[in-house]
Amino acid sequence: MNPTGSPFSIAEIGALIGDPARANILLALIGGEALTAGELAWCARVTAQTASGHLAKLTEAGLLTVKAQGRHRYFRLASPLVAQMLENMQVVASLQLPPRHRPRTRIDEALQQGRTCYDHLAGRLGVALADALVARGHVVLAEDAGAATESGAELLRRFGIEPNPRGTRRCFCKPCLDWSERRPHLAGALGAGLLKRCLDLGWIERVRDTRAVRVTDKGWDGLGEAFGIGPDALQPKREAA
Amino acid sequence: MNPTGSPFSIAEIGALIGDPARANILLALIGGEALTAGELAWCARVTAQTASGHLAKLTEAGLLTVKAQGRHRYFRLASPLVAQMLENMQVVASLQLPPRHRPRTRIDEALQQGRTCYDHLAGRLGVALADALVARGHVVLAEDAGAATESGAELLRRFGIEPNPRGTRRCFCKPCLDWSERRPHLAGALGAGLLKRCLDLGWIERVRDTRAVRVTDKGWDGLGEAFGIGPDALQPKREAA
DNA sequence: CTGAGACTTCGGCCCTGGCCGTAGCATCGG
DNA sequence: CCGATGCTACGGCCAGGGCCGAAGTCTCAG
Numbered sequence: 001m002n003p004t005g006s007p008f009s010i011a012e013i014g015a016l017i018g019d020p021a022r023a024n025i026l027l028a029l030i031g032g033e034a035l036t037a038g039e040l041a042w043c044a045r046v047t048a049q050t051a052s053g054h055l056a057k058l059t060e061a062g063l064l065t066v067k068a069q070g071r072h073r074y075f076r077l078a079s080p081l082v083a084q085m086l087e088n089m090q091v092v093a094s095l096q097l098p099p100r101h102r103p104r105t106r107i108d109e110a111l112q113q114g115r116t117c118y119d120h121l122a123g124r125l126g127v128a129l130a131d132a133l134v135a136r137g138h139v140v141l142a143e144d145a146g147a148a149t150e151s152g153a154e155l156l157r158r159f160g161i162e163p164n165p166r167g168t169r170r171c172f173c174k175p176c177l178d179w180s181e182r183r184p185h186l187a188g189a190l191g192a193g194l195l196k197r198c199l200d201l202g203w204i205e206r207v208r209d210t211r212a213v214r215v216t217d218k219g220w221d222g223l224g225e226a227f228g229i230g231p232d233a234l235q236p237k238r239e240a241a
Numbered sequence: 242m243n244p245t246g247s248p249f250s251i252a253e254i255g256a257l258i259g260d261p262a263r264a265n266i267l268l269a270l271i272g273g274e275a276l277t278a279g280e281l282a283w284c285a286r287v288t289a290q291t292a293s294g295h296l297a298k299l300t301e302a303g304l305l306t307v308k309a310q311g312r313h314r315y316f317r318l319a320s321p322l323v324a325q326m327l328e329n330m331q332v333v334a335s336l337q338l339p340p341r342h343r344p345r346t347r348i349d350e351a352l353q354q355g356r357t358c359y360d361h362l363a364g365r366l367g368v369a370l371a372d373a374l375v376a377r378g379h380v381v382l383a384e385d386a387g388a389a390t391e392s393g394a395e396l397l398r399r400f401g402i403e404p405n406p407r408g409t410r411r412c413f414c415k416p417c418l419d420w421s422e423r424r425p426h427l428a429g430a431l432g433a434g435l436l437k438r439c440l441d442l443g444w445i446e447r448v449r450d451t452r453a454v455r456v457t458d459k460g461w462d463g464l465g466e467a468f469g470i471g472p473d474a475l476q477p478k479r480e481a482a
Numbered sequence: 483c484t485g486a487g488a489c490t491t492c493g494g495c496c497c498t499g500g501c502c503g504t505a506g507c508a509t510c511g512g
Numbered sequence: 513c514c515g516a517t518g519c520t521a522c523g524g525c526c527a528g529g530g531c532c533g534a535a536g537t538c539t540c541a542g
Contacts, residue, residue, distance in 0.1 A: 013255075013330050013333055013334045018254075019499090023252035026251075037518075070510070071519075073518080085326075089330075093253065262530080277489095289490085290491085290531085290534095294490090
């Protein structure tokens, strides 16, 4: 709702898109990824303060949604309809798409492959683990929660994680948006348990002085057997065309 | 071309639509009719001088075309693409409403039942027509194109529409998202042909001074026989849970 | 030819809104 | 507990642009 309390009008939507900084922000998000406020400020070539104001307006108008994660706030388009509208406007503008600039900052390759995120795994390793558990039907993920299926409970118990913890209020499983991969990995008690067991088993080890983790040779054997994950899981993904 | 000589950007298009007076002008033209500068000034509730400036900008940007006739200048949307973009923006603008308040927006009931969208039918009537043709296997719709089947070609030819037009590059059939119904109706040459034939046959008639259309008694007979559509097609649909 | 009507151009007023510097709050790592 | 980082709130500056009155151009009617 806008200040008047009336529904948004086409003119208000147009005015929002009409500012170059905001247009750049929207275009940066048209791929569907979630980006942080800082990255979007960089994309729009304005300072963080200025971008913050723009993002508030876009979110207020319902063009963007935001999810806070730690000290980052991840913004994404609120709906595919918004993307469709933007593409439609591009058609009318007969604009050639500017070369797709990656707003990402230089991320240490080791960190991107695998790292800890508080108490659980992140990076391509964390995402691959989440993907594997979901793909094999061991875990189901919703918007902001998740659960182990029957087969998943069985697997986890064998692996050394109690799938139905009692006496704890901690959320068992929660999807956590991975900041380098922009896809969910597993947080909550499940994520913590997986990290702990992998460390205990010597499957992965911390890299000195960083949050990065490295998979050991023994670890690849174990991860392959238990979850079907191989070293290729750590290769950078191809960009879709 | 804008002053810089570069192609128009999405932000420039947005800024044009972002002014309430210009938005009113565009919306007044979305029905496909040509209106004079004076009429558009009245629609936008600004003086003739102000409207003149707006119309110059919109024309310069390629959103409108103008044709001088005597001492009048007639403006119309430059292309169905512009109409589609505007409808798309209305979809997004109406998305912002909180779910349960949405249907209560004051959309004129007549407009919601049936209206023209540039050169084709929209509203519940337009959607019902699209639904009927698809349900009976006369038309197949894809993401952004559509085609008549063999039975559809037969039906359309009998109805007075050439299903395989030659010598024209216009897209024959395209789904166009209906902003009040949130479901596709038929645009392209097929949509234009259906509207024209329905008007010519006296099945529907325009309501004075609006984009709304009304189905005549004769029209219900014809629509029922040709496409299996009855007056209940115009009843508001129940909200799905 | 003259006057009326439709539209545009010009000039000046004014205000909205984008921008950044500074400062403040929350979170994370050590 | 401390410093660094990510983000937001506030205040002031300033330009862009919307608006209208006055005046000019073109067309039509008589």
